[in-house]
Amino acid sequence: MPRPIRVAVVGAGPAGIYAADALLKSDAALDPGVSIDLFERMPAPFGLIRYGVAPDHPRIKGIVTALHKVLDKPQIRLFGNVSYPDELALEDLRRFYDAVIFSTGASADRDLKIPGIELDGSYGAADFVSWYDGHPDVPRTWPLHAEKVAVLGVGNVALDVARVLAKTADELLPTEIPQNVYDGLAANQAREVHVFGRRGPAQAKFSPMELRELDHSPNIEVIVDPEDIDYDDGSIATRRSNKQADMVAATLEKWAIRDPGDRPHRLHLHFFESPVEILGEDGQVVGLRTERTELDGTGNVRGTGQFRDWDVQGVYRAVGYLSDELPKLPFDAVSGTVPHEAGRVIDGAGAPLTSIYVTGWIKRGPVGLIGHTKGDANETVASFLSDHAAGRLPEPEAPDPEAVVRFLEERSVRYTTWEGWHHLDAHERSLGEAAGRERIKVVEREDMLKASRA
CATH class of the missing domain: 3.40.50.720 (NAD(P)-binding Rossmann-like Domain)
Known part of the structure; x- marks a missing residue:
């Protein structure tokens, strides 16, 4: 046989x-x-x-x-x-x-080759995600002292990073975050988060649902500059052929024409801004320099030679995993x-x-x-x-x-083993039940092994 x-x-x-x-x-x-x-x-x-x-x-x-x-x-x-x-x-x-x-x-985070990327206060999004998701092989603390933060990239990971930075710790407490992550987010100083994309609204890689979720928080005011709503022939063709791109652009248009509210944390979505340098002083991030871009008719962009410096103390690059x-x-x-x-x-x-x-x-x-x-x-x-x-x-x-x-x-x-996962799963759920939550994630590898082999 x-x-x-x-x-x-x-x-x-x-x-x-x-x-x-x-x-x-x-x-x-x-x-x-x-x-x-x-x-x-x-x-x-x-x-x-x-x-x-x-x-x-x-x-x-x-x-x-x-x-x-x-x-x-x-x-x-x-x-x-x-x-x-x-x-x-x-x-x-x-x-x-x-x-x-x-x-x-x-x-791992894909590299972004611009001056200043190595400064203190310049981070990879993947490292931050690993921290707030309780990965056992990363540090238990994260520096969250910047009041103004830039996130580079217009994909879903960039939105995740921006949203976690802009939310309060108490908003995330009902989730499975471990205690060290809650404590870190409770000390977060960020009140203003800026997300930068080098191309326009039609080229953003957000999923429509993820984008709309930004506006659900009672603490986050999402702001889009009306001047960033622009389309060329290539952009229009993208919207006609891609339902998700059209939905994303429509959501951004709606936000661009409304009057800002009074929610305490502000999350700005910027388009046509290409990061060219992270500015530093004494080895620490003190700003971000971008070049304004414009559409070239095909949906791609070219530089205009107009530069702007943004007052930020932290920069997260979310330009892809590797x-x-x-x-x-x-x-x-x-x-x-x-x-x-x-x-x-x-x-x-x-x-x-x-x-x-x-x-x-x-x-x-x-x-x-x-x-x-x-x-x-x-x-x-x-x-x-x-x-x-x-x-x-x-x-x-x-x-x-x-x-x-x-x-x-x-x-x-x-x-x-798979049986061990069931043990760990039950243990995390019991930790959550004691705190009135569905689950609290175990972070330390040794603690995970102990629970799995119980």
Whole structure:
């Protein structure tokens, strides 16, 4: 009787779990069957959902319910708190599995090469998100002494950062934020937040719902300058062809013509302002210099040579995420992706690396919404199953499911399991119940391991 196909998925965020789901829905799941192990460096699963989504987005976090149903399947095992390649290297994975699918995502900030980016008070959005989401591997405090703050970028991450900076700590208290994050936000001095985009309203990358949510806070006055509402032929074509872009532009137009109210915190959305320098004094941010831009007819912009200095004491760049390079795999440092063809990892000569695949942001870059990774997963899984059916994949040396367990235990790897997640989940909910909240996130890795292994 043929054995089930053994697949390792490195990264238990949405992309990895969607890949596991695609495998379970394939014909191979019926004959000869599939057996999937997900390896995650964090003690808990869900990746971006747990450590990359703002805590006041419960609807997005509701995706966890669907991911739970996948991980509940008996063909799937979770090994958390296992680091690639320190505790499980590529050659180890090849010994145990017919294929390895990397879905490690993107968690670092993309560089912005302008003068002053290295000053104290200049931060990457990804680092700030990791702090307020209670990531165990980042500092427990965050400097929030700036009264006026700039956020560079016009995507959803920029909106998340701006919204968290502009809200009060008490507004976020009903969410799952841990105590250290609440304490930090309670001391936040920001009263004025400026979001800058180099192009116009039609080119903003906000999702309509996320943009509208800015205006729901009783403490945030959203302000748009009427002079920033401008369109050329390219912008009009974008609005006609893209419903979301049209909805975003319509919302911005509405805000631009209204009279500002008296909410205590002000959040300004600026367009046609290209950051050219972060201004410093004694090593500290004291301002931001932008160049005014104008549309060129195609939806793109050009500089006008008119500059303005903004009085800010903190700058957050939200210009994109970047994946970390994976040892033993080729890597394109510019795009932050692993080179591939339909999910098959390829070397510098374009030849596929046998039995190695990628999906999610490490495959296509950090663009699109969470749901878009389903298409990535389906393509990658189809490539793997085609290779397997064609006999192009070597037989693993030790396909017995218990072989990898023995390997980890012999090396004293303190791995967590899916059952352990249920323990941690119950523990966080009990902490929340005691405080009248749904959940309080556990931050310290050791505390997560202790709760998971209870």
